[in-house]
Amino acid sequence: MITSAYIHIPFCHQICHYCDFTKFFYNPELADQYLEALENEIVTAVGKQKKPMKTIFVGGGTPTALSYEQLERLLKMIAESFDVDAPLEYTFEANPGEFDEKKLALLKEYGVNRISFGVQVFDDELLEKLGRNHRVQDVYDSLRLFEKQQFDNVSVDLMYGLPGQTYDQFKKTIDEALQLGLPHYSSYSLQIEPKTVFYLRHKKGKLHKPVEEEEANMYELLMSEMNKSGVYQYEISNFAKPGYESKHNLTYWNNDYYYGFGAGAHGYLPGERTVNIKPLNQYTKKAKETGVPQLYVEPVHHKEEMEEQMFLGLRKVKGVSLDEFQRRFGRSIHSLYSGELDYLKRKNWITEAEDHIALTPQGRLFGNEVFAQFLIEDEKLQ
Template sequence: MDPIGLYIHIPYCLHKCGYCDFNSHPENAAEREVYVPTLIDEIRHYAPRLQGRRVGTIFFGGGTPTTLPAGDQIRILKACKRHFEVMDDAEITTEANPSTVETENLKCLRAAGINRLSVGVQSFDADELKALDRVHSVEEIHQTVERARTAGFDNLSLDLMFALPGQTRERWQDNLEQAIAKNPEHLSTYNLTIEPGTAFHKLHEAGQLTLPEDDFQLELYQYTIERLQQAGYDHYEISNFARPGRESRHNIIYWENGDTLGLGAGASSYLDGVRFKNFNTPAHYIDRVKTDGHAVQTEETLDARRAMGETLMLGLRLKRGVSIPKFERRFDVPFSRVYGPVLERLLKQDLILMQGDRLALSPRGLFLADSVILEFIE
C-alpha cells in the first residue's frame, strides 16, 4: 500500500489575517498546555488503525505551528514516531510565520527531524503586508530565511500572494524577483480570493475592497509561470513550483487523493474511502478526545462515482495529470466507460491532453482549470 500522510493542526495564531478562513484561534497559553498532550492522546488512539501502514510525510499546519515552543512540536513528532511507522526518509514539514521564529528554535526543530520549512511570506512589499493584515515585516522575512539556512534547512518553501487590490504588474514582478533571490527550493503562488466569513469578505460586500479584473489576474499568473520556469523551477501543480526533486511530497498525496490522517482541532482525514473531520474549536476538540479518544464531528463514506470525481478533481491540478492505469486499478472500471463522452469533448476543445497513459490539462486548460475539472464531477 502507498504511504500515508499525517497532518497535524496547530490552531493558534498571533493574529487572524483579514483574508484567512482557516481554523485559527488567538494564542492561549493555558489552553495550549492541555492541547499538546491531548493531541498526543489522539495520536495514540489512531495507532491501531494505522498498524501496518507506513507514514511517508508529516505536515504541521495551522494556524501557526511555530507559535508553539519548539519543545512542544518535538514532543508531538516523537509521539508520531513512537506510535506510527514513520519512514526513515519521511518528508516532515512545519509552517512558520516570519514573526515567530528564532534561530535556536529552528535549530532544535531541524535536529529533531523536521526537514522542510514552509514560510508564509505573502509579500515582500511593506504596504502590501499591511493591506493583507500581516503581522510580520519585510525585514523579518529576510531574517527568517537567513535563520532557516543557518539552522540547516535545505528544503525551504515560500508562499506568495498575487492579484491584491491595487497591485501593479511591476510590484508583483518585484515580489517574484525578491523571492527568486532567496533561492528557495519551493514556491507557492496564490491569487487572493475572498472567502465567506472573513473580514475581507465583509469589506468586499461593502464595496470597500475590490480585486483586479480577471484578465489582469490571468496576466499575472501567466507571467509567474514564465518567470519561475526561466529561473529553473518546475511548474508541477497549478499554484506550485519546485526545484527538481523538491516537490511537496505531502501535498502530492492530497492531489493524488491518497490516504491521509488529520490530527488536531478541525483536521480532516481520508482513510480507506472514509472522509472524516474533527471539531473546530480547540476546547471542544480537547473535551471530545478526553471522553472518546478522538474528536470526529462528521464522517462519510464516499461512493465510487464521487471518489472517482474527487480523484480527477485533485489529480488534474498536477501538471503531470492522472495515471489512467492507476485510476482503473483503483476503481476496477475502464476509464472510457465512465468518462468517455467528457474526454472526447474536452480533447476536441483542446482543454486536456493524453500524454501516453496520463490525462492532464492542456496549456489552454490550465488557465480554465476550475471549469475543466467541473466537467468530471458534475
C-alpha cells in the same frame, strides 16, 4: 495503507485578514490543553508504535507560535507515534519573525527536514493590508537562520490577486522570491472566504480584487517566470526544482489516504473522509474524553472516488494516468468520459499523451470548468 499525516496547530499571534483556516489567538494555557487533547487523538488512532510514514505535515495556524517547551512537547508526541528517524518528508509551517534559532534547532533535532514558509509578498505595504505581522526584512532574517541550521528544503508561499496589487507589484515579488534560489514555491490567488475580515469588507463594498483578466495575467506571468528560472510547475499552484516536489501535497493530489489530526483537520481513510470539530473548547473536550473528536464522517463511494481521482489528479501538470485509473477502479477513463474528453480537447483545455490526461496551460486558467465535466452521471455506472 496510510502513510501520511496532517497535524493542525491552530494558534497564531495575529489573525490574517484573509485566513479561513481553523485558528485562534495564542494563549499558553489553552495551548497546553490543546496539546494534551491532540496527543490523545493521535495515540487513539495509531498508538505509540513508531508507525512508518512517508510524509508528516504540521500546519496551522502557526505551529512555531508555540513556546519552546510546547513545541518540544509536540515534537516528542509525534516522535512517539511515528518513526521520524526513517526517511520521510517532515514539514513544519513557519512565518517570518515567528521563531528563533533555538526553536529551529529543536525542529532539526526531532527530524523536521522541510519548512513551508509563509512569505506571501515582498511588499511591506501589502503585508500590512493583509494583516500580516512580519515585514520583508523579517523574511531575510529568517532565511539566514534556516541556512545556519542547514534547512535546505524550504518552500515559500506567495499570493496574487490581492486588493490594490498590480501586475508590476506581483512581478517584483516573483523576481525577489526567485533570487533566493529556493527549491520550492507555492502561489495562490486570494479567495475571499466567509468569516474573514476581507469578506466583511468585501460585503460592504470596501475591498476590491483585481479584475479577472488582470489576475489571469498574473498567473500566466507566474508560470512563465518560474519555468524560465528552472523551477518547474508540477501542480496548478506549485513549482519546484527537480526532486523537490512536495511529497505530502502529492498525497492529496494522488487521492491517497492520510490522517488528519487537530481542530478542524480533514482526513481521508479507506472508504471515508473525516472532519474534526473546529471550536477549540469543543475539540479539546471531545479529544480528551474519547480520542475521536470528529464532527462527521462522510462515506466515499466508488463514484465519488473516481470523480475525485480526476479532480485532484488534473491539478498535477502530469495529469491523471489512464493505467492507474483502470487498475484502481476497474474502468477506463474513456468508458466514463468519452464525450467530455472530446469536448475538452476541442476547447484546447486538456491533452492526452503518454498514458496521461492533463490540463493544457490554457486549461489551467479554467480549472473549475474543466473539473465540472468529470462529475459522473448515475446511468454511466449501470
